[in-house]
Amino acid sequence: MLDIKFIRQNTDFVRQKLYTRGQTLNLDGFIRLDEKRRNILQEVETLRNERNSVSKQVGERKKKKEDATELIAQMGGVSSRIKELDEELAETEEELDRLAMLIPNIPHESVVFGKTSDDNHLIRTWGEKRVFSFPPKPHWEIGEQLGILDFARGAKITGARFTVYRGAGALLERAVANFMLDLHTREHGYTEILPPFLVNRESMTGTGQLPKFAEDSFRIGIDDNTDYFLIPTAEVPVTNLHRAEILDEKDLPIYYVAHTPCFRAEAGSYGKDTRGLIRQHQFNKVELVKFSTPENSYGELEKLTINAEEVLKRLCIPFQTVSLCSADLGFSAAKTYDLEAWMPGQETHREISSCSNFEDFQARRASIRFRREENGRIEFVHTLNGSGLAVGRTVVAILENYQEEDGSVVVPDALKPYLHGLERIT
């Protein structure tokens, strides 16, 4: 959510910035509604003031055993008018809030203008693409032939886009996750969190998944009173850890890492990436989440991205890092780096991590603030997160980059401690 006062005072700037996202929003209506809200507020507060002071007088008279009927009668009309205005105010605020929740974040000044993902800006590449003496296969063929990925049975027991891992495949997935968690907790200074995988509506709204992207989530209700959602990413529970809190500046930055399953309805992506592990309704991800002061958040974004890249470097998987252009940026993000791993079986780079600075966009929605040490003033924190990394897609990258002509897969050195002596999956 953006600051309404900021929108009011910088309407043209906001309009122009949102335009770069390919958005055309009616800010004028929004501004007019805000004006209406302030007018009603002024009127109702004046009346409340009157009522408060008269009520006080009534109390004083009654104490002195004096007659107050005429004062009381005088307030009858005022109270009903207040009630009317309160209703009108509530309606206006609800509508204003509804509109405010649909306005995306403003891209950072370093974000390049673009219209599609083709305009994303290449930041750096790492690693040498392996030269194969045979045509490398896509992971779904490798996985099925080795009997470690079972797409047919995943579809049988649940449906499309669900997969069963078996034997060494399950072990590999577990090893990759543990390797990532150990790297981030022991070397990068993150605190491990194991959050609930179901969250309430407030949490989903706080990080920006709701109200706009409701169709992307799985919703769970045990009865009419529960309104829970399967987490689409650990970002939701972990960022909401500090919702409606005021943190101390001395505790910042806060670094969290969480390994969780992620559930995505993937509405609107029918027919896309239908084969293999790339686009699933359920997948595992190790997520990095940071809370930072505003002045440090862009430095923290660089560090977070490097922490994510380190996973691929240790696994010796070639990748490239791109900065998303204005149109490709997610709803809540001010700036995003995507890490794209090389997938030789598909002859393409695939996104394996997305690292974003949300500035105060999520903090404002979720009311996550901190107190300045020097003057005690309260400000919104900046929130950041990034995959470190998507576990399933990392397994895909390993299978495709480490495959041999006989169909076996060599275990990357970095993972050997986690695979109990297994050197090769055959």
Added chain:
RNA sequence: GGAGAGAUGGCUGAGUGGUCGAAAGCGAUCGCCUGCUAAGCGAUUGUAUGCCCUAAAAGGUGUACCGCGGGUUCAAAUCCCGCUCUCUCCGCCA
């Protein structure tokens, strides 16, 4: 699933219709005192938001908030209704 108790400021905890944004204590900050520390003394100490003032802050003023939502009343932390959460006991359970 059944029965009961509770939710008040950073914390403990008083407050059952009016002068209560809320006693008292603790903590914190500032000042005084002090060789240092401790003790003592004094002051300050919630959040949001409208308006005024300001370059901006500071400041002034109004309003709201005592788990959340609604109701009664001239007036609600206090009374009524619904909900959520916490705790205790019983049952069930990995």
